[in-house]
Every structure is written in structure tokens, then in C-alpha cells.
Amino acid sequence: MLIPFLILLLITGLVMISKGWTAHKAGTLISLATLIIPILSSLINDQDLSPKYTMIWVMSILLCYITVDLRTTLVWSGILCAYLALVAYLKVNDLQIYVSPGYSAGFQFLANPVVTGMYILFLIRALGQYYRNVIRMQHIRIVAQQQQQLTKVNHQLTKQFLLVKGFSRSGRKAFSNGELELLDTCFSEIEKQCGTAIEYLNDPRIRS
Secondary structure, eight states, rough: HHHHHHHHHHHHHHHHHHOOOHHHHHHHHHHHHHHHHHHHHHTTSSSOOOOHHHHHHHHHEEEEEEESSSHHHHHHHHHHHHHHHHHHHHHHHTOOOOOOOOOOOOHHHHHHHHHHHHHHHHHHHHHHHHHHHHHHHHHHHHHHHHHHHOOOOOOOHHHHHHHHHHHHHHHHHHHHHTTHHHHHHHHHHHHHHHHHHHHHHHHHHHOO
């Protein structure tokens, strides 16, 4: 029942991701299940360490590393190493455990490509969701930065506009009173503030 159960687990993982589960959660559950179940199956099959089991364990740990994180991968690897140590102890001491009937060689040859294909599909699906989330978060970050930049630009230009408005009023008053020197000063300040605003808008840091 190992191989059909693994296929069912991987299909379940694909369904979980399609239902909105994160790759981290689905990867943790599926990688652990596809590690522990084959360990139990190997244990009751005369501690079989043939490629049909080692391939599944390697794929499970790889799946964990890609979809979860390094720490969890090390924990899973520790579980596998502990089992291998147990097998070594049983073999060295010639201890027997219940042996269940295994699969025929033909069935195993046919099942291996199916199991590998399901692992690949799960990895593709999990990685696809992961990178979609990365792209989405990057987009959100860029939008937030742009909004922050627009707020900064708006604040700066509002300040420049208020200064220009104030100098404009002073200039009109100076013109009415015939104070040409003050009027010239107001025009100079207005020109200066306009130049400052233009320089601010042309700043590459603002446009980036």
C-alpha cells in the first residue's frame, strides 16, 4: 500500500495548494508524511533500504528544503539518520521484525515513474505559488514605496507653493507701495523657490 498511499498524499498536497494553502504549510505536511510512511514501510519490510525507499526519502528531504526551510530539512534528515542507525543496530544484532509481503518487481518498476512524476508536479506547483507570492509582495512593496514618495513630493511642493504664494503677496504689496527694492527681492525669492522645486522634481532619487 506504500506507493498508492504516496500518490494519494502527493495528490492531496496539490489539492491543498490549489485550495490556498501556502507552499510552506503544504510542503511541511507532505514532506513529513512522505518521509515517515516509507520509514514505517521499510521497517516492516525487513528494513528494506533499496532504491525504491531511498529515492522517496531523498525526494522528501529535497521537497522540504525547497518548500519549507533549512532548519526543518535538517530535522527531517535527523529523523532519517536515526532510522538508518536503528536499521544498522537491528542488522548487526540480527534482530527480526515482522515482515510484510512486498510488491512485485514489475509493479515497482511501473510505480517509480508515477511517484517521481507526482513529486515533480507537487514541486512545480509549490514553487509556482511561492514565486507568485514573492512577485505579489514585491509589487506591494513597490506600490508602498511609490505612495510614500508621492506623499513626500506632495509635501515638498506644497511647502514651495506656500513660499511662492507668500512672496507673491509681498511683491504685490511692495509694487502698490512703490517699494521696488522689496519687489525685486520678492521676485528673486520666487525664482529661487521655483528653481528649487524644479531641481527637486528632477532629482533622480525622486524619479526612481
